[in-house]
Amino acid sequence: MQSEQTLTKPDMTTRSSDPAGRLLGTLGRIRPIPLVLFVILLLLTALPLASVILASFRPLGLPLSDGWTLDHFSSIWSDAYTYRLIGNTFVFAGCSTALALVIAGALAWLIERTDLPGRGFFMAVIVMPMATPPILLAIGWVLLMSPAIGAIPKVLDLLTGGLMPEIPMYSLGGMIWVQSLAMVPTSFLILAPAMRNMDPSFEEAAFMSGASFWQTLRRVSLPFLTPPILSLVTLLFIVCMLSFDVPAVIGMPGNVAVMSSEIYNLMHPSTGLPDYGKTAALNSSLLVLLVAALWLYYRSTKQTERFRTISGKGYKATRFSLGRFRWLAIGGVSLYFVLAALLPFLALLWVSLAPYYSGFSLDLVPQLSFNSMIGTFTRDRVWTSTVNSVVVATTCAVGLSVLSLLLGWTIVRSRSRLSRALDIMSMVPIAIPHLMMGVALIFIFFSFRFLPLYGTIWIIALGQLIIYLPVGSRMMQAAVIQLHSELEEAGEMSGASNFQIIRRILVPLVRGTLVGLFIWIFVHSFREFSVAAMLQSGRNDVLSTVLYSYWESGQPDAAASIAVVMMVVLCLSVVLGRMLGASEGR
Amino acid sequence: QDLETQTLEEVAQAAQEEGTIVWYESIPLEEAEEVMNDFLADYPDLEFNYVTVGGSQRLARVTQESLGGGPTADVLTDVAGSVMMMADRGFVRAVDWEKLGVEPGSENAPNEYMLRTNAAVYVTLYNTNLVDEADVPKTYDDLLDEKYTGQWGTWARPNGIVNLLPAWGEEQTREYVEALAETRPTLYRNPQAAAEAVGAGEIAMAHFEPYHTALPTIEKGAPVAVAFLEPVPVASLYGYLPEFAEHPNAGKLFLSWLASPEGAASVERATGRGSPFSPGTEMSATMEGMEVSTLTAEEESGRADEIGALENEIAEMLRGH
Amino acid sequence: MLEVDQIEKSFPQPDGSRTTVLEQVSLTVKEGEFFTLLGPSGCGKTTTLRSVAGLETPDTGRIGVAGTDFFNSRRNVFVPARARRIGMVFQSYAVWPHMDVHDNVAFPLKVMRPKLRSEEIRKKVRRALETVHLAEYEHRPATRLSGGQQQRLAMARALVMEPRVLLLDEPLSNLDALLRETMRLELRRLQREAGITTIYVTHDQVEALALSDRLAVMNRGKIVQVDDPRELYHRPQSSFVAGFIGVSNLLTTTAKSDTAPGEIGAVEWRDQTLLAVMPRGSRQGAQMVLSVRPENISVTQVNGSVPQEGISGQSNILLGNVAESQFLGNLTDVLVQAGGEELRVYGSPERVLSVGDRVSMEAPHDACLALPAE
């Protein structure tokens, strides 16, 4: 059994005997790539973080404003309401995380570990819902499930003859349901490789010991997947605490307040400034949680390595035979697709075709028309912003893929203190809500005026690059961990430079993950609107902000038209990307 | 700060040279374009750079930009409290409005920093399929009827109710809200969502809704109608000129146009937001003779903290806490 | 005791076709026997073993233990792995890294129905750990064991539930040479003490010979020969078996006359006539493979008089030049170039042969087997 060895690789040639040369020699041992990355991350994450922390001590809540205060913290933590919020938040975040995990886990298991027919197809289908912005997913579900107008209660009512009890959509349960659906694709993308890499003989050994399927699952498979699950849980949990789309659309009418809807309230007062001070104070407090989560994460990854070295050589991927349950499984996966993608999509399609915003109703069917869709797509603005969106999303995806690759590689391969710092820094943006990130970037670019990025689409790309950094870094680390370091060392022994090793060995080998990541970032950047809204100026409109402004200004049909087209296009790119990644990524 | 005292002609002259107007507003570009086109018909040599930024985000952004020393927008609108907050920091230009042709002493120009351009009129929307003509509420007391329990909704931010303060005073307002909260409203993240919920039939009525939010839905044929309850709460909106604007004269020119009857009418045509205080608008015709309750600029800016606290309190009460 | 009857198994290929991996595989393993499946990589050993375990379902055939069918394609019987009470040690050990030694071994007892009392479990685990000499490691995390210890742990886990049959899939292949020898002895001792019917899979013929009561040689999904170790080693029935079991020099020759099975006959190899045992007889002119084991060839350096090649008394003699000579400690592995082919012979460690030396090789006729060419 070979233990993975980590290396500290010097990267510069120095040969000399004179004192100057000795100095060069010492410098040469400092590895340039981690150092450059460190500086980049410092700029990308430490500055926004600093501005958030700074903001939490400013009376106005804006980092550039003056004065100091502790009021924000004291007003939050002296208010009993905060603690109630935290209670709700934990229930919401905890249940959503758990449900997303269960769904994604079951899907990943079906795809990676069983002989489910049409796995390639289903794999693409599972990640498709990624193309739906969570706010639209939430609105779609309101149209489907709202007690008064929802299509599903109506149908159920008809079927059961009115015996069906009301399903409260505007409730904690409804929020959890939609939030977990929104998180399934990302969870799947992280869980699936972990399951793929698990040696099936560990489970077979349990079967041979006489254990039943459930006993094996509970006592062998789950403990085994603990490290990736734990890291995913921390990721999802924090996402739940910060994402306000679902709490705003579903929680608010249902009178369920959580921390993120409180943040939404603080950020959207009826008049006056958003309460950045309190928001920042809430987030600074959240950072403590993040540090705890990261600590947990490190503990769990340490174990990952221990687990990995034990798997022997006779490893062959055997798949669990579903037998007569295969139809049940196909049904389950299809049901997920219907619930997470198809139904919300149909709901939005309905909105785009209906004359006015309304639930499903047969009366309105004669009035359905493509007018608003056609009308929307004949507007110049929609087209220019589409072009901008494509440019922004592509830039962000390319930039972040490259950065994540370098980061993942550096963090996994050189376990110096510097790379540990890199890892922590790359996780920081997860604790900064998107709107705050926008404010922070304004702050930064007004402080560094020599960078004429402000008001261009590039600043939007940069902002989004920062907020998706944690996911990028995580995914690439997972990919690099699976590579035997000797593959790269063989390149070094062949005389290749670091750049050549990365380009000709590393990139082709992690191509699958790289394509997956690229698509993930592209899609998320395309649909993101918080940062974009904060940073746009007249000529850098992107499609998502246009969509959002239509939605919030009484043109749901136009917004839904864009959403429908966007979902179709993004879905296609997701499917295309998966096919590319699957066919060429071995 | 020095009072700027050009005349309209001088401003128009200087604006020509600046060439561009940077305008941050929350309405969609298409609506803004109609307004801009009306303006450009008078001043064809100028051009616009229009930026869609909604409500409080806009204020935050301008504050942040101003803190950084600009550039920022040339024209902005907001409620009086926000404008005065900006003015206190020295981010707003002081202008002699009289020189620009504004009637002296009018509430339309409460001080040198702001000029009333528009207003939000808070009304009750109802779904005509769900509410019989006879049941349409006529007074605020009608809203307290138990039969509407769970049947109505409103924006989670009770800005409309706050504007009842001048008419009712704090105590009565609070008592009323307490009673209203008993009927369990559904709270929406923004007034638009509430208006759409009425159109969709999810709730029968929405109270304290800005009038204009109902218009797009009504135009598209949704079964929504409007009821004015008296006193009608109205929130005034004021235009102002940021200190760090890149094109101050162009901004000034546009602002004075927006505040003029011609401008107000144009905005109403484009967006449906009409001001009862602007004689040329349909809104002022509709509301002819109705009792109005509105916080003056002075009240709003002078008691900003107090009013803010009350708004939060009312929001909490509606939420059922 | 264990019967495997004409099982067949094919796997779907990525291109949609199916490859047959097992063809008509039949075996009978007797009670308490140590039975080995031996064959080159990819011949289907693991697939056979997994079919017995119930981890793989054959396409057709029958698998039964002591009269009960575990699998019968005709009667549509399939007993799942967990109900077969068969112990298995995996090639990768599959020791659960999140449990300690005790918990690994206790697992099969803990999932047993009806439930055992925890006391009883503890007693049984202790006994199993003592059997494999791991008692002192009871509370160590499984990951902190060396390779050999892990292997014994896997063994204890398989034995603790007192299985009817024990299956071992190349349990030694991950160990280094020294440990492998030690574990080989250990394994045999354990099996004998427990008296348990065992099927052992390996591609290492030394292991197979050392451990087995009987062994089956497989090649390309078929069973080629089943016999006890000595029989297989000394009387292989095909050149494949001769080449696979132990080291053998295989020379392609032609039979010079018809010969009855078991008799000594003459074959021609590169103009030389050699005598060899013909286990299955031959017809004149038939292609035969002459198999001679290195340890049966005595090699001497030719100094003065050059001996005559060909038949000499009871032996065949060939001349050649040393092409390579490797000191292996207890013997020297010598490659001799003769008539264009390379023959492997063992020199004694003391006598040093250098590359290029001229040598004569002598092998008794009855140590030369002429087998039908394949």
Place this chain on the structure above:
Amino acid sequence: MLEVDQIEKSFPQPDGSRTTVLEQVSLTVKEGEFFTLLGPSGCGKTTTLRSVAGLETPDTGRIGVAGTDFFNSRRNVFVPARARRIGMVFQSYAVWPHMDVHDNVAFPLKVMRPKLRSEEIRKKVRRALETVHLAEYEHRPATRLSGGQQQRLAMARALVMEPRVLLLDEPLSNLDALLRETMRLELRRLQREAGITTIYVTHDQVEALALSDRLAVMNRGKIVQVDDPRELYHRPQSSFVAGFIGVSNLLTTTAKSDTAPGEIGAVEWRDQTLLAVMPRGSRQGAQMVLSVRPENISVTQVNGSVPQEGISGQSNILLGNVAESQFLGNLTDVLVQAGGEELRVYGSPERVLSVGDRVSMEAPHDACLALPAE
């Protein structure tokens, strides 16, 4: 040619402390020599090799090739791996799965500066592939090669850039027994043909003896003995080396008198007096380990007259009972229980010894080495 001078290396532990992995390791490898590092798992072989390669930086010491320093802690010199022109074959082969055979081998040439003409690259790749007999697989994806072929591919990739030194880290440990033997011969042939200075790392002593011109035995980060194979096998300087190189029976004894180095002296083992060579001399009463190799012990079944235990003529004689007997084809591996210890001896494959048989074991005095206990 290659000098490793007093290198030390320690690794940080999770708990913050550091473990020393290499202690004062010094080696000199001559031009064209096949030099092996042999030792148990975890003794530091790979770390040494990687330090030479430049993949690991020692803490102190010096590494140089032909007079040039690659690493010198005193002069602060460190030449990175890519500039050392050293070929390396990794234990996992590290064949790049996304390239075909040709591209794998061409890679070192393609990254070379100044650039080579593509024609020249093609020629060199072809030559390298021919050397390792892979020419016909040139355009096959690297993943579609068998283990042995992958190993040769890794070899070709290491050789194609004509390195000054070739480093091999357990290149055979992933192969099965038969393939391993074939590849061992191949490897030696390749190295000899290329005439390249080679350091080979293994924990398999048979491989080490077979291949090396000289070998260094390592234990716990230190070099214990450096010698040629025969010397190491026949004259180990410690019981560790005796036990690690080849199979040896090690008995703990006490010296009965003072003896000069190289002389034959008496030792006492369980009341028996035995004679043995004392390579490093001894003082009376000192603990000595008596090392006897199985192949030097002749074993005979005791039927009628029971021979006398102890010294008899030129031999030591011990009696015992067969505890285990394993048929290995060309010999029988017998474990004999004698005086509470188990001795390993080889019986001839014909003579069948059964468990429980009473046997006498005879070993010539000069085949018994008494080594200082550690």
